[in-house]
Amino acid sequence: MRTSDQENKYQRAQARVGELKEFYNHLGIYLIFVVFFLALNYFTSGYFWAIFPILGWGLGILGHAANTFRWNPFFSKDWEQRKIDEYLRNDDLK
Known part of the structure; x- marks a missing residue:
């Protein structure tokens, strides 16, 4: 049985894998179309x-x-950390 923390971690990992999968699908489609555009260009113009x-x-x-x-x-x-430290040092949070 998974705890709430394990379930949350699993869902984040699953979402991350989904993001990677979407990117690699996008990259694959792009590469296919690069070949298509180059072939079309070669034979038409x-x-x-x-x-x-x-x-x-x-x-x-x-x-x-x-x-x-x-x-x-x-x-x-x-x-981000440098800016946070800078604002904390200068007390420039108005």
């Missing part, structure tokens, strides 16, 4: 237009990856 949807969607993939893997170079946990 001399102009390399496929770069635009590939790069646009690629930016979306990067955002999804940053969210999934908890990566934020601008507001990291270290930054």
